[in-house]
Amino acid sequence: MPMSLKSDYPSASDEQLVAWAKDGDTEAFEELIHRHRDKIYARAMIMMRNEGDAVDLSQEAWVKAWQRLRQFQGESSFATWMTRIVINLCLDQIRRQKRTRAESIEELEEESGGVERQMPVVENNPTEGLETEELRRRIDEAMGKLTDAHRTVLVLHEFEGLEYKEIAKRVGISIGTVMSRLFYARRRMATLLQSLKRERSE
Amino acid sequence: MKTTEFTLDLQAYVDGELDASHRAEVERVLASDAEARALVEGLRQLSELVRTHEPLARVPESREFYWSQIQRRIAAAEVAEGREARPASGALNWLRWLAPALGVAAVAVFVVLPRPGAETPTLASNGPVEDAVSMTFRSDADGVTIHWIN
Structure with a gap:
């Protein structure tokens, strides 16, 4: 690639920017950050529920990305590779904070109650529902009411698209626990969204 | 009354986690179990709703400030890595120390030979x-x- 084209970072593809960044081009790397920083930050925010942690871990993810850029061979998109990095950092942070210990009451409730078949039906009908942005906000709000353990499994499955066995490996739990946590998280989400819908119609 | 295990199988069915024989088994039950069908539908709807409405957030810092912080952290990490990699140069420092000492020792050996x-x-x-x-x-x-x- 001629040097003259290198100055046109905004119009370069992610792949091209990654290639330049691998050669030590910090401007190309900065352009990648600019493109994906909100997504990476949002993912950290969903996991951590705390702006300070989300900023810190998202920045740490970019530092790690710079250090490991040569390992990125393009098996997935750059954005996917980045979200995996930030999710791993969030999981480490949650483990460090041992936040799951504080969730014993909710986990006990889950274990003693088992999984119920009944699940509120949440319809995604724009004519009777909320505007997309408002819906996103409500979903975020509901996710904030889940425990870290349940939210983690839900995020890894729904947003990261990971299979049960991969979630089990990442989180360090059995596949059975992944399944029950996922079910519980969904049921809780459905209940929370139903109540939000009721609040709105009142 | 279906078991917890079957309920989780229904979820695994929605998530595409069942093998062909399990899937066929679940589908047989679904054909005759309205409650199971409702649960499957509820799970599908919720999954779709969450996946298509992932919460968004914007970094609460300017492009320049955010980047400058990352740059600082990268530089700090590189310095730290350099420090970690220093045992080799530390050993060289020790050798630099040792060389004159060995010289003195050699003279001493000669004197007291x-x-x-x-x-x-x-x-x-x-x-x-x-x-x-x-x-x-x-x-x-x-x-x-x-x-x-x-």
């Missing part, structure tokens, strides 16, 4: 001046003699 027939002290102390102390150590096995004078 035992003459043929002379008696060799293994550890001796002798003080011509009251405050001065000298010590000599010789190892015949290693062929080394070291002389200290304080």
Whole structure:
């Protein structure tokens, strides 16, 4: 690639920017950050529920990305590779904070109650529902009411698209626990969204 | 009344986690179980709703500030890595120290080299001046003699 084209970072593809960044081009790397920083930050925010942690871990993810850029061979998109990095950092942070210990009451409730078949039906009908942005906000709000353990499994499955066995490996739990946590998280989400819908119609 | 295990199988069915035989089994039940069908539908709807409405957030810092912070962290990490990688240069520093010491030791060895027939002290102390102390150590096995004078 001629040097003259290198100055046109905004119009370069992610792949091209990654290639330049691998050669030590910090401007190309900065352009990648600019493109994906909100997504990476949002993912950290969903996991951590705390702006300070989300900023810190998202920045740490970019530092790690710079250090490991040569390992990125393009098996997935750059954005996917980045979200995996930030999710791993969030999981480490949650483990460090041992936040799951504080969730014993909710986990006990889950274990003693088992999984119920009944699940509120949440319809995604724009004519009777909320505007997309408002819906996103409500979903975020509901996710904030889940425990870290349940939210983690839900995020890894729904947003990261990971299979049960991969979630089990990442989180360090059995596949059975992944399944029950996922079910519980969904049921809780459905209940929370139903109540939000009721609040709105009142 | 279906078991918890079957309920989780229904979820696994929605998530595409069942093998062909399990899937067929679940589908047989679904054909005749309205409650199971409702649960499957509820799970599908919720999953779709969450996936298509992932919460968004914007970094609460300007592009320049955010990048400058990352740059600082990268630089700090590189310095830290350099420090970690320093054992090799630390060893070289030690060798730089050792080289003159070995030189002095060599001179000392030459000075106190035992003459043929002379008696060799293994550890001796002798003080011509009251405050001065000298010590000599010789190892015949290693062929080394070291002389200290304080």
